[in-house]
Amino acid sequence: MKAFAQLFLYLDETNKTNEKVRRLKEYFNSVPDDDKMHMLALFTDRRPKRPINSTLVRTWAVEVSNIPAWLFEESYHVVGDLAETMSLLMPENTSGSNKTLTQWVAEINEIGTRNEEERKLWLTEAWAMLDKQERFVFNKILTGSFRVGVSQNLVIKALAEVTGIEAPTLTHRIMGSWMPETYSYEQLIQAQGAADDISRPYPFFLAYPIQETSEKRKAAADLEDALGEPQEWQAEWKWDGIRAQMIKRNGKIFIWSRGEDLSTEKFPELHPFLNDLPDGTVLDGEILSFSNGLPMPFNVLQTRIGRKNLSKKILQESPVAVIAYDCLEYGGEDIRTKTQAERRVLLEQLQAGTEYPEIFRISELIKFDTWEELEKVREQSRAMIAEGIMLKRKKATYQVGRRRGDWWKWKIDPLSIDAVMIYAQKGHGRRADLYTDYTFAVWDGDKLVPFAKAYSGLTDQEINKVDYFVKRNTLEKFGPVRTVKPELVFEIGFEGINKSTRHKSGIALRFPRILRWRHDKKKEEADTLETLKALLDPISPSPDEEA
Amino acid sequence: MAKPLLEFTDRGIYCEQGRFYIDPWKPVDDAVITHAHADHAYVGHKRYLAHHLSKEVLYYRLGEISLQTVEYGETVMKNGVEICLFPAGHVIGSAQIRISYKGEVWVVSGDYKTQEDGVSTPFEPVACQHFISECTFGMPVYQWKEQAQIFNDINSWWYSNQQQGLLTVISGYSLGKAQRILQNLDLSIGPVFTHGVIENTNEALRRNGVVLNPTTRITADTPKDEVRKGIILAPPSAIGTPWIRKFAPFSFGYCSGWMALRGAKRRRAADRGFVLSDHADWDGLMSAIDATGCEKVYLTHGYTASFTRYLNEIGFDAREVHTLYGEEEEEETHPNLPNNTPSKSPPKGETLTENGKPSDRQVSPLGEDLGGVK
Numbered sequence: 062m063k064a065f066a067q068l069f070l071y072l073d074e075t076n077k078t079n080e081k082v083r084r085l086k087e088y089f090n091s092v093p094d095d096d097k098m099h100m101l102a103l104f105t106d107r108r109p110k111r112p113i114n115s116t117l118v119r120t121w122a123v124e125v126s127n128i129p130a131w132l133f134e135e136s137y138h139v140v141g142d143l144a145e146t147m148s149l150l151m152p153e154n155t156s157g158s159n160k161t162l163t164q165w166v167a168e169i170n171e172i173g174t175r176n177e178e179e180r181k182l183w184l185t186e187a188w189a190m191l192d193k194q195e196r197f198v199f200n201k202i203l204t205g206s207f208r209v210g211v212s213q214n215l216v217i218k219a220l221a222e223v224t225g226i227e228a229p230t231l232t233h234r235i236m237g238s239w240m241p242e243t244y245s246y247e248q249l250i251q252a253q254g255a256a257d258d259i260s261r262p263y264p265f266f267l268a269y270p271i272q273e274t275s276e277k278r279k280a281a282a283d284l285e286d287a288l289g290e291p292q293e294w295q296a297e298w299k300w301d302g303i304r305a306q307m308i309k310r311n312g313k314i315f316i317w318s319r320g321e322d323l324s325t326e327k328f329p330e331l332h333p334f335l336n337d338l339p340d341g342t343v344l345d346g347e348i349l350s351f352s353n354g355l356p357m358p359f360n361v362l363q364t365r366i367g368r369k370n371l372s373k374k375i376l377q378e379s380p381v382a383v384i385a386y387d388c389l390e391y392g393g394e395d396i397r398t399k400t401q402a403e404r405r406v407l408l409e410q411l412q413a414g415t416e417y418p419e420i421f422r423i424s425e426l427i428k429f430d431t432w433e434e435l436e437k438v439r440e441q442s443r444a445m446i447a448e449g450i451m452l453k454r455k456k457a458t459y460q461v462g463r464r465r466g467d468w469w470k471w472k473i474d475p476l477s478i479d480a481v482m483i484y485a486q487k488g489h490g491r492r493a494d495l496y497t498d499y500t501f502a503v504w505d506g507d508k509l510v511p512f513a514k515a516y517s518g519l520t521d522q523e524i525n526k527v528d529y530f531v532k533r534n535t536l537e538k539f540g541p542v543r544t545v546k547p548e549l550v551f552e553i554g555f556e557g558i559n560k561s562t563r564h565k566s567g568i569a570l571r572f573p574r575i576l577r578w579r580h581d582k583k584k585e586e587a588d589t590l591e592t593l594k595a596l597l598d599p600i601s602p603s604p605d606e607e608a
Numbered sequence: 609m610a611k612p613l614l615e616f617t618d619r620g621i622y623c624e625q626g627r628f629y630i631d632p633w634k635p636v637d638d639a640v641i642t643h644a645h646a647d648h649a650y651v652g653h654k655r656y657l658a659h660h661l662s663k664e665v666l667y668y669r670l671g672e673i674s675l676q677t678v679e680y681g682e683t684v685m686k687n688g689v690e691i692c693l694f695p696a697g698h699v700i701g702s703a704q705i706r707i708s709y710k711g712e713v714w715v716v717s718g719d720y721k722t723q724e725d726g727v728s729t730p731f732e733p734v735a736c737q738h739f740i741s742e743c744t745f746g747m748p749v750y751q752w753k754e755q756a757q758i759f760n761d762i763n764s765w766w767y768s769n770q771q772q773g774l775l776t777v778i779s780g781y782s783l784g785k786a787q788r789i790l791q792n793l794d795l796s797i798g799p800v801f802t803h804g805v806i807e808n809t810n811e812a813l814r815r816n817g818v819v820l821n822p823t824t825r826i827t828a829d830t831p832k833d834e835v836r837k838g839i840i841l842a843p844p845s846a847i848g849t850p851w852i853r854k855f856a857p858f859s860f861g862y863c864s865g866w867m868a869l870r871g872a873k874r875r876r877a878a879d880r881g882f883v884l885s886d887h888a889d890w891d892g893l894m895s896a897i898d899a900t901g902c903e904k905v906y907l908t909h910g911y912t913a914s915f916t917r918y919l920n921e922i923g924f925d926a927r928e929v930h931t932l933y934g935e936e937e938e939e940e941t942h943p944n945l946p947n948n949t950p951s952k953s954p955p956k957g958e959t960l961t962e963n964g965k966p967s968d969r970q971v972s973p974l975g976e977d978l979g980g981v982k
Contacts, residue, residue: 073870076877128748129921135914136749141871149749149868210874493871521875 064092065100065162066195072211081211085219094246095163101249102241103207104216106321109166111205112173113180115143118204121181125188126150138541141493144200148193158190166241169203214462224250229264229461237261238323259310262317263343263389263397264461268451268468281432288432288452288469295401295455296427296435298447299470300384301359301556302349303366307331307383309338310393318348327366330381334417341393342411345459346385346424354419356384356446359571360559385412386424386451389459397459401467404459442473448556449473475554476596477576478588482549483509485531486542488516496531496543497524499575501553503566505590509547512566512593513555518575527578550582551575558596566590568597613689613712614738616906616929621716621740625709626689628657630716633932640691642718643702644669644783647933657684659693661701661729664812665783680729696720697731698886699784700818706734714738715900719933721885722892723752725788733899740906741897744887744934745865746915752865752889755792758882763794765861765880766839770797775858776839779847779878782806784886785863786841787813790821799838801826803846865889897924909934 071084089097102108123133128150140146160168165187172183184203191199201207214228217235221228234249237258248257271284288294304319305328314335316325325332328348338344350357350365361379368375388408389397396404408423415421427450429435439450449472457467480501488497498516502509519527527549534546554576561569615622620632620639628638635652642648644658644665651670658666660677667673678684680703684691693703698719705716715736724730762778769776780786786806793800800823802810807825814820826835835855846852847860862878865885873881887910888896897905897919905926907916912928919926 073874074881075879077879126748129918132748132914132918135911136747139747139911140749140869145870146749149751489871491871491874493869495871495875 062158062160062162062165062191062195062199064088065096066192066198068100069198069209070194072209078215081215082219082222085211085216086223089220089223093161093163095241096161097246098241098244098249099162099166101216101220101235102239103202104209104211105213105235107240108202108205108207109169110173111203112169113184113203115204117177117180118147118184119143121184122147122151122188125152125185127152138487139494141487141489142206144204144206145197147200148197151188151196154189154192154196156190157192158187158195163241165199166202170242226250232264232461233261236264236321237317259313260308260315260323262306262308262315262321263395263459265304265306265319265345266387266460266468267463268470269463269465271452271469271471281436284432284436291429291432291435293455295405295453296429296438297386297424297451297453298427298442298445299449299451299472300347300349300356300424301446301448302347302356302362302384305346305348305383306389307335307344307346307385308390309335309342310340312340316348327371328381329371330376330420331383334415334421337416338411339392341390343388343390344383344385344408344411345387345389346383348381348383350379351382351419352379358446358557358559360557360569382420382422384422384424387459399458400455401453401457401459402455439471439473475556475572475576476558477552477554478503478593478596479550479579479582479586480513480553481509481547481584481587482527482545482551483511483547484542485527485545492524495524496528499527499551501551501573502547503588503590503593505566510566510590512564512568512590513553513570513573515551515553515573515575518554519578523578547584550579550584550587552577552579558593560597566593568593612738613707613709614714614716614740616931620931623686623689623707626686626691626707628686628689628691629653630705630707631718631933638686640705641666642696642705642716643699645699645719648718657691659701659703661813661816661818662703663701664816665701665809668808668812680732694732694734695729697722697724697728700728700787700813701816702728702784704732704734706736712737714740715902716740717742717896719744719887720896721888722896723755723888725755725886727788727791728784731896733896736900737903738906739897739900739902739904740908740929741893742887742933743893743907743910743912743915745885745889746893746907746911748890750865750868750885750889751891752868752883752885755884758884759792762789762792762861762863762882763797765859766793767797769859775836775855776861777842777847777852777855777858778839778861778863779842779844780863780884782809782843785884786810786843787818787820788884788886789841789863790823793821793839795821797839799824801830801835801838801840803840803842803851805843805846806841 068084068088072081075081088100123130126133133150136150137143137146140149172180187199188196217228217231221231237260239258306317308315314325314332315323316328316331318324350362357379362381365375365379385408388404388411391407412421412423427438429438435450442449449470452469452471454467460467480503482499483502484500485496486498487493488495498514500511500514502511530549531543531545534548535543536546537544553573555570555573557571559569560567611624613623613625615624619629619634619636621630628640629636630640631642631648632639632653633650637654639653639656641656641658641662644662649666649670654674656666656673656675658675658677660679663675663677666675678693680693680695689707689709692706694706696702696704696718698721702718704718704720707714713736715734717740719742720731722731766776778789780789782805786809790800800821802823802825804825807823810820810823832855840855842852859879861880861882862876863882863884865883865887866872867881868883903925905919905924906929907926908929908931916926916928
C-alpha cells in the first residue's frame with residue numbers, strides 16, 4: 062500500500078506528463094505482479110464493491126475524529142472529498158502496516174461478508190495503522206470513489222514502455238470485465254492469455270469535435286482547407302443514443318456500452334438479431350429508442366437505462382433498435398486495419414442478410430458533393446433527431462480512443478438562453494471550497510423559476526469572481542446550498558429540451574452548460590419560461606417519470 | 609450596561625474612550641496597526657501607531673506617514689486608555705494589541721500563529737476578557753506539521769532539482785513568508801535570488817535592523833546562468849508572468865496553508881505545494897483562545913460561522929463580527945479571491961511584471977481545431 066499511496070501522491074503533485082509516466086513506470090517496475098493488476102484495475106475504473114455503506118463509514122469516522130457530526134459535514138464541504146476529509150480529521154496513526162495493495166483489496170472484498178461489529182473493528186484498526194496519505198488512498202478505494210488525475214492512455218503508455226507491447230494492443234487487452242483476482246499480469250502480457258475472453262470488446266474509436274464557439278463558426282471553406290476533398294469522406298448523421306459494441310462469438314452475445322459496461326440484459330430487443338449473426342462478428346453503433354420507425358429523443362432512452370427491471374410497459378413505450386455504423390470483426394477476424402470503405406461493405410452485407418431490419422438498422426450515408434451542400438444538410442439535424450454530422454475518412458482504419466484526423470463530429474450549435482443564477486453550491490475535487498455549481502432561473506411573470514443546473518463553461522478566473530460574488534451576496538443558506546442575490550446573468554447552452562414532470566419549470570434540459578457570462582445584461586433582461594418552452598421539441602413526448 | 613470598550617464599526621475596530629481605531633479600513637485620525645499587511649494597514653490615516661519592526665515596511669508600503677513605533681510590552685496612553693503591544697508571531701513586527709481601561713481588557717490579535725517560525729517574535733498569550741481573533745484556518749482539517757519537517761522537504765526538493773539540473777522557484781508572499789523561507793533554506797545548496805517585490809521588503813526590514821540571509825535581486829542584468837545555480841524566491845503574483853517564464857524550465861513550489869487540501873493544490877497547479885502558513889491552525893487557534901482565559905471571543909475573518917458555532921458548543925461565548933480583514937494580502941487569505949481586480953494599487957515602486965499582465969485565455973483561430981489534418 063505504501064508504494065501505491067506514494068504513486069498517488071506523485072501523480073497528484075505533478076502536472077507534467079513525462080513525470081507522470083516516469084512515476085508510473087517506476088511503480089510497475091517495483092511492485093509484485095498482482096499489485097500491478099490491482100493498480101491497473103483501480104486506474105481503469107474497476108473498483109471493488111463498496112463493502113460498508115457510506116453512512117456507517119461516516120459515522121465511525123466521526124467517532125474516530127472526535128468532533129461533532131455537523132463539523133465533520135462542514136469539513137467535508139470545505140474539502141470536497143469524503144475520503145480526504147476523513148483522512149485529515151483522524152488522529153495520526155499509532156502503528157504502521159506493510160500490507161500490499163493486493164492484500165488490502167482482498168480484505169476490503171472479504172469484510173463485506175462480516176457483521177457490523179466485525180466491520181467496525183476492522184475499519185478502525187485499519188485507520189489506526191495507515192498514515193495520512195495511505196489512509197486517504199485506502200478511503201478512496203473503500204468508499205468506491207477512487208479516481209486519479211491520470212488518463213488511462215498515460216497508464217497504458219507507461220505499461221507499454223515497461224512491457225514492450227504496443228499501446229493499442231494493451232488497450233484492447235484491458236477492455237472488458239476482467240478482475241485483478243483472476244486476470245494475471247502474465248496473461249496480460251502474453252498474447253494467448255488475453256485472447257481467452259470471448260466477451261472482450263475492442264477499444265472504441267472516438268471522433269474529435271470540429272469545435273465552434275459562439276463567436277466563430279466553421280464555414281464550408283474552413284472545412285475544405287482542413288479536410289480536403291469531400292469525395293474522400295463519408296458523412297452520416299450523429300445519432301443521439303448510447304454508443305454500443307455488439308459481439309457475437311462462440312454462440313454467445315455481448316453488448317458493451319461506451320462506459321465499458323456490459324449491458325447485454327438491458328436491451329433484450331437486440332438479442333434475436335445478434336443471435337442470428339454469424340459467429341465472430343463485432344458491430345459498432347448507436348442504440349436508440351424508436352417509435353413508428355423514427356428515433357426518439359435521448360431522454361426517452363435515458364429513463365429506461367436508469368431502471369433495474371425492464372417492465373413490459375417500458376419495452377412497449379420505448380423499444381430500442383440499433384443503428385450500426387461499423388464492423389470491427391468479421392468471420393472471426395479483427396478487421397480494424399481495413400479501411401472505412403471496406404468495413405462499410407462488410408457491414409452492409411451483414412445488414413442485408415438480417416431478418417430483423419427494423420432492429421438491426423444501418424446508418425445511412427449522406428450524399429454530398431461539396432462542403433456547402435453538407436453544411437446545409439447539417440441544418441436539418443435537429444429535425445432528424447440527430448446531434449449533427451459525423452465525418453469519416455474513407456481510408457480511415459478503426460483506431461483506439463479519441464484521435465484527431467480521421468473521424469470528426471460536427472455538431473449543431475447548442476440551443477441557448479439567458480438565465481439568472483439563483484443558487485450556488487461548492488464543487489468537488491479541484492473545485493473544492495469554491496462555489497462552482499450553479500442553478501439558473503428564467504422569468505415566469507415576476508418570479509424566477511429554476512430550470513437548470515450547470516457546472517462547466519467558466520474559466521478559473523471567472524469562477525473565482527463568481528465565488529467572490531456568492532460569498533458576499535448570500536441571502537440564505539440551506540446546508541451546502543446558498544441562495545444568491547439574483548443578479549448575474551449567464552448564457553446557458555444545451556443540446557435538447559423536453560417536458561418533465563419532475564422539475565418545477567416543467568422542462569428538462571440535455572447537457573446544460575454555461576456558454577458565457579453576460580456582463581452586459583441585467584437580470585431583468587434574462588429570458589422567460591415562455592421563450593424556453595417555445596424551444597420544446599414539438600414531437601417530444603412527455604414521459605411520466607414519476608409513474 | 610456600560611458601553612463596551614471596543615466596538616465594531618464600518619471603519620474598523622473602534623475605541624470610543626481612547627478615540628482611536630485598530631486596523632481601520634477607512635481614513636481615521638488615529639490608527640493602531642497590528643501588522644503591515646495591506647488588509648490591516650491602509651493608507652490615509654492621520655497618525656499611526658505600530659511595532660518598531662514594522663516601521664520601515666510601513667514607510668515603504670504607505671509612503672510618508674506620521675508613525676509612532678513602540679516595543680513589545682511598552683505602554684502608550686491615549687485619552688486614559690492603555691495600549692500595549694504583544695508579539696503575534698504572524699510576521700516580523702506583527703503585534704496583538706492589548707487595550708485596557710478601568711479593569712476592562714481587550715486583545716485584538718490581528719493575524720497570528722502559535723508555531724515558532726524562527727523569524728518573527730514568537731506568539732505570546734495575553735490574558736483578557738475580550739479576545740478578537742482571526743480564524744483563517746478555523747476548520748479541524750487544517751493541522752500544521754512541524755516547521756522543521758516542511759523545510760526538510762523543501763530543501764531536499766531543491767537539492768534534488770539541482771541534481772537534475774533543474775532550476776527551483778519557490779513562492780510565498782513578500783512580507784513574512786518570503787523571509788521565513790529565506791531564513792530556513794539550506795544555503796549550502798546554492799544562493800538565493802529574489803524578485804524585486806520581495807527584495808524591496810527585505811531591504812526595508814534590513815533598514816530596520818533585521819538580519820536576513822544574503823540575497824541577490826534579479827535585474828535585467830542578472831546573468832541567467834548565475835540564477836540557475838540557485839533558487840528564485842518570488843511572490844505568488846509573479847507566477848505565470850513573462851518575468852518568470854524567462855527562467856523556464858523550472859520546478860515551482862508554492863508555500864501556503866491552503867496547500868493542505870488536494871483541491872486547492874490542484875487548482876494552484878504547482879509542482880510542489882508545501883503546507884506552510886503564517887496563521888494558526890485549528891489546534892493553534894483553540895489553544896490561543898483558551899490561553900487568554902477570555903469571557904468573550906469575536907471572530908473577524910476566516911471560517912467564522914463554523915468556528916463560532918463550535919466555540920459556543922464547547923462553552924465559549926463567541927460571535928462573528930464583520931470586518932474587511934483577510935481580503936487583500938495576496939494569497940495569505942483565501943485563494944479564491946479574484947486576483948486580477950486589486951482594490952488597491954501596489955505600493956510605489958513595485959512593478960510586478962515587465963510586460964504587464966498574464967495573457968488572456970486564447971481564442972482558438974479558425975480551423976485550428978481541425979488540428980493535424982493536412
